Amino acid sequence: MSVEDRIYKELIELVRIPSVTGSDGEVEIARYIYDGLNKERYFMEHPGHLNLVPGPDGHRHSVVALVRSSLNVPDTVLFIGHLDVVGAEVYGNLADKAFNPEALTQAMASRPMDGQARADLESGNWIFGRGVMDMKCGVALELDLIKEFARDPSLFGVNVVVALVFDEEGSSQGMISALPLLADLAEREGLNFIGAVNTEPTDAGLPGAPGPGYFLSTMGKALVMTYVIGKEAHGGSYFGGLSASLLQSFIDLEIEARPELRDVLGPSVTLPPFVLNRECRQKEVYSVSIPHLNMAYYNVFTVARTPRDVLGMFKEAAGRGVKKALDYIDASYMEMKNFGYAGAARERGDVSIFDFAELRRQAAHNYTGDFERAEREMALKLKSSGKDLREQGIALLEWEMSWRDKKGPAVIIGFLPPFMPHRSNYGRTEVELRFNRAVEATVSYAENVFGRLLMECPAFGGLCDLSYIGCEIDEGERQTLKENTPGWGVIYDLPFDLMEKLNMPIINLGPLGRGAHTWLERLEWDYALGELPQLLRQFLINSGVGS
Structure with a gap:
């Protein structure tokens, strides 16, 4: 033959x-x-x-x-x-x-x-x-x-x-x-x-x-999560709350398909980031409540950017998106007042933007007891649940949100599996x-x-x-990735030492x-x-x- x-x-x-x-x-x-x-x-x-x-x-x-x-x-x-x-x-x-x-x-x-x-x-x-x-x-x-x-x-x-x-x-x-x-x-x-x-x-x-x-x-790939926390309110008091879905929409517009967010190395040019999944997190049954928790994760191709570069890029984009969202809702509120609206008052307030590593530091500081042990037990429980790897990481982040410093609106940015250098x-x-x-x-x-x-x-x-x-990521960048991926070492891990050894x-x-x-x-x-x-x-x- x-x-x-x-x-x-x-x-x-x-x-x-x-x-x-x-x-x-x-x-x-x-x-x-x-x-x-x-x-x-x-x-x-x-x-x-x-x-x-x-x-x-x-x-x-x-x-x-x-x-x-x-x-x-x-x-x-x-x-x-x-x-x-x-x-x-x-x-x-x-x-x-x-x-x-x-x-x-x-x-x-x-x-x-x-x-x-x-x-x-x-x-x-x-x-x-x-x-x-x-x-x-x-x-x-x-x-x-x-x-x-x-x-x-x-x-x-x-x-x-x-x-x-x-x-x-x-x-x-x-x-x-x-x-x-x-x-x-x-x-x-x-x-x-x-x-x-x-x-x-x-x-x-x-x-x-x-x-x-x-x-x-x-090319490499990072899967970047934005977890948006708004402000709860009944739909009839819309302007008294802050829709996480609205915030996420404006953040999406600052990220998805933006040519300026492409990565370039010599003749290699990546596609810009795009959303792979987006969902309202708190609603399992129908209600007229304003969605106050929203999550999205994005595919980010890389040829030169490091994990630190990607985090910084997303923080800047989230900042632009949040500002535009708040300006939009302020303008809507003022126009509604001109039409005679006399319902819940609009209070602008701040929206914090920080990474998962910062959330974890806040949670560890405010937790009463052995935080690392409790976190590991939760991660192990999630790992044994058989849920999708992404869902496991998101659920661990939500567990840690209970102990953050400020309870107001926020955007938390981190990584989810897989990471491909x-x-x-x-x-x-x-x-x-x-x-x-x-x-x-x-x-x-x-x-x-x-x-x-x-x-x-x-x-x-x-x-x-x-x-x-092989591995082209230095120790500092590895640490950035580890610190900003929920459940690293339990839910997900990469053997960087072996990768480097086999380079x-x-x-x-x-x-x-x-x-x-x-x-x-x-x-x-x-x-x-x-x-x-x-x-x-x-x-x-x-x-x-x-x-």
């Missing part, structure tokens, strides 16, 4: 497993991959080189496999990929075919779709289905490569580790929980990691990319320079052998687990696809199955001894 046929067959089998984040399919696919690798003679003879790594819930697992080169070298290339996919609800009445690429692609012929998708479908070079591009194809490529290497360890002058993890589409708990094993493997086996390769599709990192490319950096390959160390030479040689190979011009793209914009393969240059070199997370998700298979397998192998050759 040809390499192309092997990878295609593996891809179809992987997609058939509906490994939606948090589902039983996510458990099934890890076992499927582990069992498949365990049949290889190499792993029978080296059982310590194949590991099923449990996550924090003990239910989901990642698969980490090592194949050592017969040349007995320490240099090692790490491949990573994620096993989970987003749900298939967007497929509507085609949802039953979403995980059957061949049947779905055939059924697509009768469906209306945009011009590009129609052209791709009719070309015969694209296959549709949930996960075909994001990122079961990358997983199939990596599995085929390591199986081939396991059968002939003389192929490459470097060792290869493949880490296939769960929860990338969620909070990256799979990658984070695999880091201790990767560090242990490095120490136990004497491995020297010289670089990490992810095989996410180009379009996931650069939507609308005209062709295949590669990325030497990846941005990563870049600056070419400043010998390891990075060597890695870059291997990349350049592979790009030249693509042009010389396939006539393929691979684009060097800006930072990978789709977010990926390469964020955790290595990165590249994303994956297939060409379109429509990630939509019902038009699809993969172009000529490049994915015909050229890319050889490019990945050539990269290993270029990275090896004597290259």
